[in-house]
Amino acid sequence: MWRRVASLSPLVSRSKSRLLDQVQVANGFNVWQVFSTQVLNPTEGGVSDRRRTPLVTFVLGGPGSGKGTQCTRIVETFGFTHLSAGDLLRKEISSNSENGSMILNTIREGKIVPSEVTVKLIQKAIEASENDRFLIDGFPRSEENRIAYERVIGAEPDIVLFFDCPVEEMVKRVLNRNQGRVDDNIDTVKERLKVFTELNLPVIKYYSEKGKLYKIDATGSEDEIFERVRPVFAVLR
Numbered sequence: 001m002w003r004r005v006a007s008l009s010p011l012v013s014r015s016k017s018r019l020l021d022q023v024q025v026a027n028g029f030n031v032w033q034v035f036s037t038q039v040l041n042p043t044e045g046g047v048s049d050r051r052r053t054p055l056v057t058f059v060l061g062g063p064g065s066g067k068g069t070q071c072t073r074i075v076e077t078f079g080f081t082h083l084s085a086g087d088l089l090r091k092e093i094s095s096n097s098e099n100g101s102m103i104l105n106t107i108r109e110g111k112i113v114p115s116e117v118t119v120k121l122i123q124k125a126i127e128a129s130e131n132d133r134f135l136i137d138g139f140p141r142s143e144e145n146r147i148a149y150e151r152v153i154g155a156e157p158d159i160v161l162f163f164d165c166p167v168e169e170m171v172k173r174v175l176n177r178n179q180g181r182v183d184d185n186i187d188t189v190k191e192r193l194k195v196f197t198e199l200n201l202p203v204i205k206y207y208s209e210k211g212k213l214y215k216i217d218a219t220g221s222e223d224e225i226f227e228r229v230r231p232v233f234a235v236l237r
């Protein structure tokens with residue numbers, strides 16, 4: 001069975017940068033108060049046994065924490081289908097759908113698109129796939145996202161990965177990303193970090209308390225990080 005480890009390790013070490021101060025805090029809750037859960041010894045009844053319904057992993061972390069990069073590695077090694085909420089939304093923009101301009105404006109401002117839009121896109125993508133293993137990347141980004149998913153899909157995720165990365169490193173990675181994204185600029189990044197702290201950290205805390213969260217140190221090389229991710233999925237083979 002899933003086992004929770006009692007040790008409550010802070011998500012990130014304290015740092016005193018100005019940017020960090022700007023993005024910290026929301027409603028009396030802040031990044032330092034979230035704790036991780038480690039799962040030891042998954043055996044009978046664990047995620048490896050649930051093969052009839054799709055196996056869903058939510059992949060969370062701030063902008064630039066390396067979610068997409070590590071998802072690619074997980075897909076290559078463990079055969080998941082990668083559904084990036086951001087990519088699905090960007091596809092909607094480029095396909096000139098009726099929601100396209102609303103989505104574009106929301107992303108440009110660093111805010112979160114209404115849950116019904118995003119959940120529908122995820123649902124469609126799951127239904128269109130023959131796979132039974134999904135990485136849902138960048139979702140849920142808020143409690144509203146999480147609740148809408150549970151309502152529409154009627155299930156909870158099996159695993160939640162959280163890529164834990166210092167703010168300075170996330171900012172550096174985003175500003176160097178070079179993919180021509182409208183939201184990869186310093187002003188929007190500040191807003192996205194604020195939104196992450198205020199709306200996404202409560203989701204991370206929720207899954208931590210449910211015993212589903214794997215906190216991954218997202219510093220170091222891509223290879224080093226993947227070696228921290230690998231054991232989470234190795235038990236599923």
Ligand SMILES: Nc1ncnc2c1ncn2[C@@H]1O[C@H](COP(=O)(O)OP(=O)(O)O)[C@@H](O)[C@H]1O
Nearest residue numbers: 062063064065066067068069173177220221222
């Ligand atoms: N471990 C790493 N060290 C340095 N740069 C990285 C690392 N992992 C990813 N990157 C780079 O950082 C940027 C953001 O990574 P990405 O996977 O897109 O993050 P996210 O999906 O969390 O926003 C990309 O340009 C990526 O190539």
Ligand SMILES: Nc1ccn([C@H]2C[C@H](O)[C@@H](COP(=O)(O)OP(=O)(O)O)O2)c(=O)n1
Nearest residue numbers: 062063064085086087111112113138139141
């Ligand atoms: N669940 C989601 C996921 C993304 N979005 C929007 C808002 C986000 O800032 C952008 C970009 O998301 P994306 O996951 O691609 O961004 P990062 O990989 O974290 O840099 O999309 C959303 O509104 N709701």
Ligand SMILES: [Mg+2]
Nearest residue numbers: 067068086138
């Ligand atoms: Mg991404």
